[in-house]
Amino acid sequence: MLLILFTGLGAVILSVFGVVRGVAAFWFPAAPYEPSKRNKIGRPQDFPKGETRMLSLDKENVFVFHDDEGIYAMSAKCTHLGCAVQETSTGFICPCHGSVFDPDGKNVSGPAPAPLRWLEIAYTPDGRIVINRAKFVPAGTASKLTVSDERA
Ligand code: FES
Incomplete structure (x- = not known):
C-alpha cells in the first residue's frame, strides 16, 4: 500500500516538474535572441x-x-x-x-x-x-x- 502511495506521489511530482519545465522553456527559450536583419x-x-x-x-x-x-x-x-x-x-x-x-x-x-x-x-x-x-x-x-x- 505504501509503495503504491509513493509511486503515485512520485508520478505527480514528475508531472508537475514537467509542466513547470515546459512553461519555463516557453518563456525562456534556449535559442538566443537575434535581432532582425x-x-x-x-x-x-x-x-x-x-x-x-x-x-x-x-x-x-x-x-x-x-x-x-x-x-x-x-x-x-x-x-x-x-x-x-x-x-x-x-x-x-x-x-x-x-x-x-x-x-x-x-x-x-x-x-x-x-x-x-x-x-x-x-x-x-x-x-x-x-x-x-x-x-x-x-x-x-x-x-x-x-x-x-x-x-x-
Ligand atoms: S578587414 Fe582586412 S581588408 Fe578589410
Missing part, C-alpha cells in the same frame, strides 16, 4: 538618382544607390575581417588592411577573399524600401525596383 530605410524619393548614400543599420553600414534601373543596396562590410569599406572615385577601399573593390564591389586586390555583398531590397505594402541584410543577391542585378513600382 530587415530594415525599413524610407521611400524611393528619399534617395535621389545618381547619389550614393551610406546608412548605418544596426552597426552594419550599407551603401544605397539609385539610378535609372532602380535602387540597389550593397553591404559596406569588408569580406576580409568585417571593417567598413569607404567609397572612392574608383570603387571602394577597406581602411583596415587595404583591400580594394571595384564599383560593383568585386574584390580586385588585398586580402579580402570575396566581393562585397549585394543585399535584397523589397517594398512594404505602403511603399517603403526594406533592405534584407540576411539575403544576398547577385552583383549588379540586385533589386531593380523603380520608383514606378512604388505602391504609395
Whole structure:
C-alpha cells in the first residue's frame, strides 16, 4: 500500500516538474535572441538618382544607390575581417588592411577573399524600401525596383 502511495506521489511530482519545465522553456527559450536583419530605410524619393548614400543599420553600414534601373543596396562590410569599406572615385577601399573593390564591389586586390555583398531590397505594402541584410543577391542585378513600382 505504501509503495503504491509513493509511486503515485512520485508520478505527480514528475508531472508537475514537467509542466513547470515546459512553461519555463516557453518563456525562456534556449535559442538566443537575434535581432532582425530587415530594415525599413524610407521611400524611393528619399534617395535621389545618381547619389550614393551610406546608412548605418544596426552597426552594419550599407551603401544605397539609385539610378535609372532602380535602387540597389550593397553591404559596406569588408569580406576580409568585417571593417567598413569607404567609397572612392574608383570603387571602394577597406581602411583596415587595404583591400580594394571595384564599383560593383568585386574584390580586385588585398586580402579580402570575396566581393562585397549585394543585399535584397523589397517594398512594404505602403511603399517603403526594406533592405534584407540576411539575403544576398547577385552583383549588379540586385533589386531593380523603380520608383514606378512604388505602391504609395
Ligand atoms: S578587414 Fe578589410 S581588408 Fe582586412
